[in-house]
Amino acid sequence: MGSVLRLVLALGICGIAAESAGAADGRLYPSGPPNGVAYLRFANLSPAAVKVSSAAGALDLPTSDAQRVGEFDPVTPGTELTGTVAIGDRTAPIKLTLKQNEFVTVAVTAAAEGPPTVTLLREEPSDFNAQKSALALYNVDKNCAEAELLAGDRHTVVVSGVKPDATGRRLVNPVNVALSVGCGAEGGKATGVELGAMAAGDRYSVFIYAGPGSAGRQALALTDKMAPFRP
Amino acid sequence: MNGLLAGLVILVIGDSHMVTNDYLITTLHNDLVQQGATVNSYGMCGTNAGDWVYKTTVSCGEAERHGTKAPVINRQPRSPGWTMEDLIAANRPNLVVVEMGDTMAGYGQQTFAKGWVYEQVRTLTQRIAAHNLPCIWVGPPWGNEGSSYHKTFTRVKEMSDFLAQSVAPCKYIDSTQFSKPGEWPTIDGQHLTASGYRIWGKDISDSIGHMVSSGEIKK
Numbered sequence: 001m002g003s004v005l006r007l008v009l010a011l012g013i014c015g016i017a018a019e020s021a022g023a024a025d026g027r028l029y030p031s032g033p034p035n036g037v038a039y040l041r042f043a044n045l046s047p048a049a050v051k052v053s054s055a056a057g058a059l060d061l062p063t064s065d066a067q068r069v070g071e072f073d074p075v076t077p078g079t080e081l082t083g084t085v086a087i088g089d090r091t092a093p094i095k096l097t098l099k100q101n102e103f104v105t106v107a108v109t110a111a112a113e114g115p116p117t118v119t120l121l122r123e124e125p126s127d128f129n130a131q132k133s134a135l136a137l138y139n140v141d142k143n144c145a146e147a148e149l150l151a152g153d154r155h156t157v158v159v160s161g162v163k164p165d166a167t168g169r170r171l172v173n174p175v176n177v178a179l180s181v182g183c184g185a186e187g188g189k190a191t192g193v194e195l196g197a198m199a200a201g202d203r204y205s206v207f208i209y210a211g212p213g214s215a216g217r218q219a220l221a222l223t224d225k226m227a228p229f230r231p
Numbered sequence: 232m233n234g235l236l237a238g239l240v241i242l243v244i245g246d247s248h249m250v251t252n253d254y255l256i257t258t259l260h261n262d263l264v265q266q267g268a269t270v271n272s273y274g275m276c277g278t279n280a281g282d283w284v285y286k287t288t289v290s291c292g293e294a295e296r297h298g299t300k301a302p303v304i305n306r307q308p309r310s311p312g313w314t315m316e317d318l319i320a321a322n323r324p325n326l327v328v329v330e331m332g333d334t335m336a337g338y339g340q341q342t343f344a345k346g347w348v349y350e351q352v353r354t355l356t357q358r359i360a361a362h363n364l365p366c367i368w369v370g371p372p373w374g375n376e377g378s379s380y381h382k383t384f385t386r387v388k389e390m391s392d393f394l395a396q397s398v399a400p401c402k403y404i405d406s407t408q409f410s411k412p413g414e415w416p417t418i419d420g421q422h423l424t425a426s427g428y429r430i431w432g433k434d435i436s437d438s439i440g441h442m443v444s445s446g447e448i449k450k
Contacts, residue, residue, distance in 0.1 A: 029247070029277030029291055031380070032337025037347045074347070100342050128349040130356070130399035201353060201399060226350045228281055 033229060036100030039072035045140055045209040045220070046087055046110035052094070054083035061108070069205065071225035072103060085116050092116045099124070107140045109209060123167050130201035132171040136224075137162050137181065140209040141217060146184040147208045151177045155190055174200040181208045181219045193221040235440045237267030238450050242322050244283060244315070245330030245369075249274025250294045253425045255330060256302045258432025264299060266440055271322040272296045275312050279335050280355040287312040315358050326448060327359050328439065329401065332371035333421055336390035339381030343389050352397045359401070365448050366401040369435055370394045372427075373412045378420020384412040402442060409434040 044050040044061035045068070052059050061068060075081065077100040084091045085108050092115040098104055105121040119140055127134045139147035139162040149159040149168070161184065162168035176197035180190035193206055203224040211218040241263055243249070249256045249272060256272050263270045275282065276291035289310045296302040319327075335348050352368075359366045370391040374382045387407060395403045415427040423431060442448040 029334065031334055032340055033344055033347050036337075036340060036342060037344055039346060101344050101346060103346060126345055128345050128393070129396045130353065131396065226346075228285055228354065229347060229350065 033074075036077050037074050037229060038077040038098035038100060038102045038104070039226065040075045040081070040098060040104050040106070041070045041072045042085075043069040043105055043107045043138075043207060045107050045207060045218070046116065047212040047215075048087050048110060050108045050116070051086045052083060052106075052108075053086065054081070065220055065222075068220060069105075069207075069222055071227045073227045074229045077102065085118060087116045090115050092118050094118060096120060105138065105205075107138065107207070107209070109140060110212065112213075119165050121165065121167050123169075125169060127169055127171050128203075129171055133174040133198035133200065134203040135159065135170050135172055135198075136203070136205050137168045138205060138207045139164050139166055139168075140207055141183075143210060144183040144186075144208060144217070148182050148184050149206055150180045150182055150190055153178070155180065155182070160184060172198070174198045174202075179206065179221065181206060181217075183208075183217075191217050191219045193219040195221040232265055232267055234267040236263060236443060236450075239268040239326050239443070240322065240324045241268045241270045241326045241328055242318055242324035243270060243272040243328045243330070244313075244318065245272075245274050246278055246334045247274070247276040247291065247422065248330055248333070248428075250276045250292045250304065251422075252302060252304065254422070254428050255432050255435075256294050256296050258428045259330075259435050260296055260302075260432075262432050262436030263439065266436065268326075269298065270296075271298075271318075271324070272302075273313055273318060277334055278312065278331075280329070280331055280351040282312060283315045284354050284358050286314050315355065319359075319362055319364070324364065325450075327364050327366040327401075328369065328435075329355065329359075329366060329398075330369040330435075332369075332390050332394055333374075333380075333382070336371065336382075336386050338383065338386055343386065343393070345393060348390075348393060349397050352394065356398055356401050367404060367439060367442065367448065368394060368398040368401040369404045370406050372406040372415060372423065372431055373410060374415075374423075375413055375417045375420045378417070380419065380421040382420050387412075402447060404435060404438045406431065406435070 050061040077098050080097045083094045107119040109117045137149040137159045142164045147162040151158050159168040159170050180192045182190040207220045260272045274294045275289045289312045292306045293310050294302050294304040391407050416424045
């Protein structure tokens with residue numbers, strides 16, 4: 001993403017690292033991220049460009065599928081982060097504090113009127129495995145009571161029962177399979193997603209969300225990216 | 232010399248366990264040479280896996296050793312680090328060995344930062360894989376509890392198990408299998424005594440030899 005926002009967040013971590021190493025009580029060097037680390041990303045699930053702003057800077061999330069979702073940026077856990085998200089001249093505030101090792105996706109959707117809707121999808125994933133592919137289903141469609149991720153023509157259920165504003169996860173073998181999303185209560189109706197061949201060790205996100213007006217349900221799939229923990 | 236590793240040009244990198252005479256830069260390096268390999272070793276104290284991809288400054292010492300020459304150890308407080316990319320270009324290895332774990336395990340921290348460790352490890356393994364080079368990752372030994380490094384057997388086990396599932400396509404050598412918890416004496420809870428490094432180096436070298444002879448690592 002390379003944004004000013006990321007730079008400032010990263011600098012926040014560096015400051016903590018230097019302080020911690022200096023107060024390390026005889027340790028020659030620290031082990032692990034000093035005081036922990038958390039990760040934050042933004043997802044534009046609206047039909048228009050989104051701008052995220054803070055006192056430190058701003059980042060733009062265009063509407064092309066390749067650029068709708070940013071990478072997970074390392075941030076300092078326990079520090080309140082504030083800013084605004086804007087779609088045109090409509091804005092909504094953001095204020096959140098991440099816990100250690102937490103991964104938070106801030107999903108931005110547009111209502112017909114009024115400010116953008118901000119949904120926080122919070123999780124502490126533990127499914128890191130270099131021999132498998134990690135699939136996550138994010139349900140940002142309030143009309144989908146139980147989202148599910150399906151594989152192949154037979155719609156084999158991979159992830160199921162994901163409530164609105166929640167996330168479901170599963171480790172799978174790295175294969176090239178057609179994926180689709182559906183809502184359990186609606187039976188059989190599925191929306192295809194383009195992900196391509198999965199690679200061992202990579203992590204993937206699938207978003208299910210409501211499109212604008214009569215566009216109906218939308219789905220977006222992508223490979224997760226993590227920004228390096230560097231100054 | 233038994234010649235088992237003849238034909239291999241091995242690049243060994245690691246953390247502080249590789250930055251002092253009689254540590255792995257002496258013992259493991261010697262054992263690999265003894266088995267017929269051409270060996271180039273580099274250590275950067277206190278570094279994480281990502282530091283070998285995104286160039287860093289090393290604050291507590293670095294060392295390098297080539298073939299049968301003596302290690303060259305630099306204790307300058309702010310030394311420019313090496314990158315895997317540069318080391319591959321300079322040494323043209325056909326096998327990479329990574330010794331790392333203690334610097335990333337988060338000893339003394341309540342929670343284990345899986346996501347962060349995974350990103351660190353994957354940053355390095357993907358860079359090695361981009362060169363189509365086989366690699367072997369050596370995890371941390373038990374060490375001792377109750378030191379200023381805050382190392383605990385529970386976290387060492389957690390880290391080692393996590394590395395085992397995170398380092399692919401590298402093969403994994405689980406150093407905790409070589410001894411019982413606390414069996415190898417240390418000088419500070421983390422760094423072994425000279426005899427400990429002799430045993431650890433031999434165990435690693437034997438494991439690499441076994442991986443080669445079994446075909447798990449192709450020459």
